[in-house]
Amino acid sequence: MDFIKEIPAIKWKDGNFQKVKEHTVGDENIYFFIDNLMPRKFSTYPTHLDDFAVGYCLGEGLIKTADDIESIDIEDNRVIIKTKFNHIPEEDFETDSILQERKGDGQHVCACRLLEYQGVMSDSAGGWRSELKNIQVNDSDLTIDASQIIKDMERLTDKAEVWQATGSVHVAQLVYKGEYITREDVSRHVAVDKVIGAAAKKGYDLSQCYVGYSGRMPADMLIKVVRVGIPILISNAAPAGSGYEIADKANITMVGFVRGNRFNLYTAPERVNLNQ
Known part of the structure; x- marks a missing residue:
């Protein structure tokens, strides 16, 4: 498997110990560059980074569908993501109701506010997640x-x-x-x-x-x-x-x-x- 490392350890059990070799993952720092937004740093097991990029942008409200991403380029530990919205830090993302009212005016709005570094929280794994401004009730009939x-x-x-x-x-x-x-x-x-x-x-x-x-x-x-x-x-x-x-x-x-x-x-x- 990719990125598996072997490391030395001392295994202790019932008062006895021995030197052994254990396996761990080679996690790395990955940086997302999304349009013109500030870079975002994550500690990750660096596989399926294209899936990660799409899922992250969806979960942050930066896109609505996978088709909103124009390109994903992976260069070592840099993931460069271009969306059709060309986000900039000053953008103020708004609610879906406003989106419906302003369709066609050429200005992008979204279902959440843009990630702002004074308004984000850590996901406890070296990344940043924006807070939820509006909670939409899920009415799915899935069972x-x-x-x-x-x-x-x-x-x-x-x-x-x-x-x-x-x-x-x-x-x-x-x-x-x-x-x-x-x-x-x-x-x-x-x-x-x-x-x-x-x-x-x-x-x-x-x-x-x-x-x-x-x-x-x-x-x-x-x-x-x-x-x-x-x-x-x-x-x-x-x-x-x-x-x-x-x-x-x-x-x-x-x-x-x-x-x-x-x-x-x-x-x-x-x-x-x-x-x-």
């Missing part, structure tokens, strides 16, 4: 069987090849009409960005997709799925209070602690067939 949630989490573990080799990454998968996209990264956010980007490139209807991943569910993760319109988020870990509040307001079905043959269902329970 999933309870038993499928368990099967999908088992599949997530089985397909986590880099995690199995190193334990150093998170894994995410997106499911759409029985088709799966799986990606791994040192950042749970980037892993999810990658599956969203890959799905958008394939033209999947994100309102009929759901995402499962490893890691907690705080506000900055829920913001991403709210923006792109994904109705169900599943994790083997816990929700944060901030994540719960956004999921509840946006009618996102949030499922946590999927372990063995159990899970907790926190919000929008109507999308889960509990008897199936």
Whole structure:
């Protein structure tokens, strides 16, 4: 596998120890240059960077569809992204209702405000995520069987090849009409960005997709799925209070602690067939 490193370690067990070789991932700093905006730095497992670029721009509200990206050029640790909107730092992005009113006037507006460095928050993995200014309620009619949630989490573990080799990454998968996209990264956010980007490139209807991943569910993760319109988020870990509040307001079905043959269902329970 790409970017797997071997490192020395001392393994201790029951009072005995020995020198061993362990595997880890070679994470790197990646810089996004999106139109004329300030560069953005991420610590990432540097694979599927084109998927990451698309998913990140969607999750930040910088584009509406994958077709809004004109080009993605990858030069070593630099990812240069050109969109048809030619964003500049001074732009003031507005709401969808205003977008409808101003269609055709030649001026780009968007569903969120532009990332401003005084108005962003860290995703805890070396990147920046903008805050959500408006919460749009998700009215997707997608449903999933309870038993499928368990099967999908088992599949997530089985397909986590880099995690199995190193334990150093998170894994995410997106499911759409029985088709799966799986990606791994040192950042749970980037892993999810990658599956969203890959799905958008394939033209999947994100309102009929759901995402499962490893890691907690705080506000900055829920913001991403709210923006792109994904109705169900599943994790083997816990929700944060901030994540719960956004999921509840946006009618996102949030499922946590999927372990063995159990899970907790926190919000929008109507999308889960509990008897199936």
